[in-house]
Amino acid sequence: MKIFIFTILLLSQFHLTAQRFCGTADYLNELKKNNNSISANQDLLESRIQQFISENSNSGQRVVYRIPVVVHVVYNTDAENISDAQVQSQIDVLNEDYRKQNADVNLTPSIYSSLAADCEIEFCLATRTIDNLPTNGITRTLTTAGNFGMGNAVKQAATGGKDAWNSTRYLNIWVCDLSDPVLGFATLPGTTSAPFDGVVIDYRAFGRIGNLSASYNKGRTCTHEVGHWFNLIHNWGDDENSADDCAGTDNVNDTPNQAGPRFGCPTFPQASCGNSGDMSMNFMDYTNDACMYMFTTGQKNRMIAAINSSRSTLLVSNGCEPLPAPLVCDTLDNVIGGDGLTEYLSNEFDSLANGYLTGTNSYNDISFAEKFSTNSGKQINGLLFDFSTASTSGAGIVLVRVWDASGPNGSPGVVISQKSVSLQLIANQISNFELTQVDFDSPPYINGGFYAGFTMLNPEEDTIAIFSNQDDEVNTNTAWLQNADSQWLPFQDTLAYEIKISLAIKAIVCNPVGIDEDLETATSIAFPNPSSGIVNFDLKNENRNSTWIAYSIDGRICGKGVFNETLSSLNISEWNAGIYLFQIQQNDKFSNHKIQLIK
Numbered sequence: 001m002k003i004f005i006f007t008i009l010l011l012s013q014f015h016l017t018a019q020r021f022c023g024t025a026d027y028l029n030e031l032k033k034n035n036n037s038i039s040a041n042q043d044l045l046e047s048r049i050q051q052f053i054s055e056n057s058n059s060g061q062r063v064v065y066r067i068p069v070v071v072h073v074v075y076n077t078d079a080e081n082i083s084d085a086q087v088q089s090q091i092d093v094l095n096e097d098y099r100k101q102n103a104d105v106n107l108t109p110s111i112y113s114s115l116a117a118d119c120e121i122e123f124c125l126a127t128r129t130i131d132n133l134p135t136n137g138i139t140r141t142l143t144t145a146g147n148f149g150m151g152n153a154v155k156q157a158a159t160g161g162k163d164a165w166n167s168t169r170y171l172n173i174w175v176c177d178l179s180d181p182v183l184g185f186a187t188l189p190g191t192t193s194a195p196f197d198g199v200v201i202d203y204r205a206f207g208r209i210g211n212l213s214a215s216y217n218k219g220r221t222c223t224h225e226v227g228h229w230f231n232l233i234h235n236w237g238d239d240e241n242s243a244d245d246c247a248g249t250d251n252v253n254d255t256p257n258q259a260g261p262r263f264g265c266p267t268f269p270q271a272s273c274g275n276s277g278d279m280s281m282n283f284m285d286y287t288n289d290a291c292m293y294m295f296t297t298g299q300k301n302r303m304i305a306a307i308n309s310s311r312s313t314l315l316v317s318n319g320c321e322p323l324p325a326p327l328v329c330d331t332l333d334n335v336i337g338g339d340g341l342t343e344y345l346s347n348e349f350d351s352l353a354n355g356y357l358t359g360t361n362s363y364n365d366i367s368f369a370e371k372f373s374t375n376s377g378k379q380i381n382g383l384l385f386d387f388s389t390a391s392t393s394g395a396g397i398v399l400v401r402v403w404d405a406s407g408p409n410g411s412p413g414v415v416i417s418q419k420s421v422s423l424q425l426i427a428n429q430i431s432n433f434e435l436t437q438v439d440f441d442s443p444p445y446i447n448g449g450f451y452a453g454f455t456m457l458n459p460e461e462d463t464i465a466i467f468s469n470q471d472d473e474v475n476t477n478t479a480w481l482q483n484a485d486s487q488w489l490p491f492q493d494t495l496a497y498e499i500k501i502s503l504a505i506k507a508i509v510c511n512p513v514g515i516d517e518d519l520e521t522a523t524s525i526a527f528p529n530p531s532s533g534i535v536n537f538d539l540k541n542e543n544r545n546s547t548w549i550a551y552s553i554d555g556r557i558c559g560k561g562v563f564n565e566t567l568s569s570l571n572i573s574e575w576n577a578g579i580y581l582f583q584i585q586q587n588d589k590f591s592n593h594k595i596q597l598i599k
């Protein structure tokens with residue numbers, strides 16, 4: 001009995017068909033049955049690819065393209081839930097094969113060795129999701145599906161698979177149990193809709209470590225399928241079943257005409273169609289993993305053309321760009337260290353107002369605010385309050401606020417951020433001896449001075465008090481109040497209270513994200529700042545071909561490009577108002593400019 005179970009296990013885990021079988025052509029034929037426009041799309045794309053190749057054939061060294069990858073592991077058994085290391089081994093194989101860094105490329109027969117190409121394409125596991133959340137580029141989905149076979153089931157959560165990440169930004173690779181004999185299949189450019197675009201590989205043929213099928217244990221199934229995804233077809237031209245199996249073509253001019261696929265590990269040469277030997281070592285043939293090890297220059301040109309023609313959105317994807325560094329935050333505190341804090345005015349006004357700052361037992365003042373100053377460009381993520389009393393007859397709230405300092409005589413001016421907080425919540429926190437922390441959903445940016453405090457909506461009905469220092473320090477004079485007539489007064493004012501105090505409020509301020517401020521400074525300058533839409537960059541006659549990249553405060557890349565003139569302008573008037581961080585690279589020097597866009 002034990003032997004029987006073991007045998008079944010062996011078969012189910014490790015058996016794959018002896019001959020390689022790629023499902024890409026069959027998958028495409030199924031798509032074409034249901035969509036008459038696919039062939040026309042492919043013809044149009046083919047003409048664009050040929051045009052690109054003819055216009056760029058002599059361009060020499062090109063940039064190295066970097067493709068962000070997400071690998072979706074869709075598993076039903078532990079064996080199918082392949083390790084992160086196995087996934088990484090596949091990425092390593094792709095990078096070696098597409099950069100001609102695979103050691104076995106040296107096995108290429110001499111008559112073809114000059115054709116073997118460095119395709120100058122690299123692959124990286126995604127470091128950020130479409131929502132800019134951190135990721136290792138691998139998703140894992142437990143499924144009840146036994147196996148998937150060819151089709152879109154594995155590409156949809158609704159059918160037991162995993163939905164694609166935006167395929168304009170990532171190469172989606174699904175790894176699952178494909179029904180024998182299919183090792184993998186891919187979507188050629190322009191043949192399917194975005195949610196189904198990508199590559200599917202059997203888990204027994206993915207990567208080069210783990211429990212892999214013996215003939216497919218070097219990651220070449222994925223190298224092959226990604227070749228399809230870049231618009232390569234099989235090197236024999238997929239005409240093996242036609243009357244003249246030498247008539248077809250793979251649209252690549254340096255792969256020899258070949259009658260049909262080669263399987264296993266043939267000795268070279270095995271000739272057909274009058275060639276000097278089938279190029280069975282080509283990644284787009286059907287040989288075993290150990291016996292395929294090259295793309296040709298013609299295949300490379302075709303793939304580069306496909307990237308530029310139909311997959312160009314990947315070239316501006318930030319899927320592999322590192323997430324901004326964690327926020328570095330501090331608290332600003334205007335209460336002098338060592339000061340004793342007491343409930344505001346509790347001694348002086350005990351008989352009159354029972355010490356309350358505002359509310360039913362006191363004056364009907366509207367707002368209280370504490371003045372702060374900070375370096376420009378800080379982010380105020382939240383405020384901390386040490387309230388001493390809070391009560392409400394109903395569902396009372398206070399509005400926690402940040403004001404700029406643009407009011408008369410430097411008083412609080414425009415409210416730049418606010419959040420409502422329940423008085424009952426504050427009362428509960430007071431009874432638990434807890435501070436009240438309020439985090440802003442959209443943290444405002446501050447240049448210089450600002451005020452932090454709160455506004456009481458119904459001082460006739462509700463009550464609030466806050467701890468303060470009340471010892472008339474010379475270094476205080478930082479608290480202001482807004483009286484029932486909406487007039488702002490400093491606490492030293494005879495119209496307010498003739499006492500200088502600081503309220504127990506702290507501001508949680510953070511550095512901008514995404515930029516290392518200490519990079520070596522280049523000579524560029526940017527102006528004006530703030531800008532109402534046009535920003536000018538003066539490169540000081542250094543390095544006209546400088547690259548620029550702009551980040552929003554949450555680390556998103558808002559734009560990038562090249563400055564071709566020593567004095568260049570950008571129009572960012574379409575962007576949302578806010579702070580943007582421009583990083584300019586002039587050769588090995590960087591300069592950063594924090595630009596505020598106002599509207």
Ligand SMILES: [Zn+2]
Pocket residue numbers: 022023024025224225228234
């Ligand atoms: Zn194939």
